[in-house]
Amino acid sequence: xxVVSQHPSWVICKSGTSVKIECRSLDFQATTxxxxxxxxxxxxxxxxxxxxxxxxxxxxxxxxxxxxxxxxSLTLSTLTVTSAHPEDSSFYICSxxxxxxxQYFGPGTRLLVL
Amino acid sequence: xxxxTQLDSQVPVFxxxxxxxxxxYSSSVSVYLFWYVQYPNQGLQLLLKYLxxxxxxxxxxxxxxxxNKSQTSxxxxxxxxxxxxxxxxxxxxxRRQAGTALIFGKGTTLSVSS
Numbered sequence: 001x002x003v004v005s006q007h008p009s010w011v012i013c014k015s016g017t018s019v020k021i022e023c024r025s026l027d028f029q030a031t032t033x034x035x036x037x038x039x040x041x042x043x044x045x046x047x048x049x050x051x052x053x054x055x056x057x058x059x060x061x062x063x064x065x066x067x068x069x070x071x072x073s074l075t076l077s078t079l080t081v082t083s084a085h086p087e088d089s090s091f092y093i094c095s096x097x098x099x100x101x102x103q104y105f106g107p108g109t110r111l112l113v114l
Numbered sequence: 115x116x117x118x119t120q121l122d123s124q125v126p127v128f129x130x131x132x133x134x135x136x137x138x139y140s141s142s143v144s145v146y147l148f149w150y151v152q153y154p155n156q157g158l159q160l161l162l163k164y165l166x167x168x169x170x171x172x173x174x175x176x177x178x179x180x181x182n183k184s185q186t187s188x189x190x191x192x193x194x195x196x197x198x199x200x201x202x203x204x205x206x207x208x209r210r211q212a213g214t215a216l217i218f219g220k221g222t223t224l225s226v227s228s
Contacts, residue, residue: 008158013132043204044158062209093157095216100165101146103210103216105158 001025004096006106013084014114021079021109023094029057029074029095032101035067050077084113116141116207122221127226129197135190135222137205145207147188149179152202161203164188175199178195200226 003026011075020047023033031052036044049057056069058100066088068080077096089112095103139145141142146165150158164175169181179190188205205219 004157043218046215049215055173091155095158100163101210101214102160102163103208104149104160107157108155110155 002098002102002104004094004104004106006094006109008109009107010112011053012112012114015085016083018088019081019084019111020079021092021094021111023077023096023106025075025096028096028098030077031074033071033077033078033095034095034097035069035079036095038093038108040046044093046081072099081111084111086113089096089113116143116145116209116217117209118205118217118219120203120222122222123220124223124225127129127195127224129226129228130194131193133195133199133224135203135205135224137188137190139186139188139205139207141186141207141209144210146210147179147181148206148208149173149177149188149190150204150206151175152204152221154201158204159175161190195224195226197226197228199224217219 005024007022033046033050038044046064050069051072058064071077088110091110093108095105116142119138127133148163149161153162154160162171164171164181172178177192203222206216208216
């Protein structure tokens with residue numbers, strides 16, 4: 001149980017285009033999901049907290065107009081990187097909060113912007 | 115505010131040797147504690163968690179951790195490691211309050227060689 005999927009696992013795009021990443025909780029409902037970014041050899045950096053049916057809460061320094069988050073249902077949150085640039089290239093990981101504050105993580109999406 | 119310190123950035127060990135990955139946390143409120151493992155190019159997998167009760171927590175893959183409140187530590191141990199245990203290990207803490215985010219340590223790279 002407690003499986004979280006992400007799609008796509010890999011994406012390569014041209015600079016200036018937008019990319020949408022989906023995060024799904026497959027066997028449980030998650031009112032809260034989280035989006036992280038991870039640079040090579042580093043820990044996870046929390047970008048935003050996504051709550052079903054309400055606006056996401058962004059961490060300081062994260063541009064909300066750049067990283068659009070939509071949590072339209074109890075099993076799906078999406079992250080859209082708008083007008084992507086090479087510096088947005090990174091590993092993006094989502095997590096969904098289950099019972100007793102336990103977070104279950106997706107497999108990650110590697111974004112490469114050319 | 116909470117913080118997590120993983121005292122070793124890299125831990126090299128030989129196969130079948132015991133290993134301990136150290137984690138200390140600071141918090142003025144009660145917390146839940148977690149250990150996650152990350153294999154290359156993958157998301158995070160929950161190894162074990164401490165919520166309450168017995169301070170010795172057993173997880174998957176033969177790992178266990180002990181919660182020590184007086185020393186504010188949550189060290190991860192395995193009596194005999196395998197090559198397949200080579201990965202990045204993250205200690206994390208969360209306040210016992212709904213809606214808050216995980217606070218991660220910087221990670222420890224466990225390298226198991228034959």
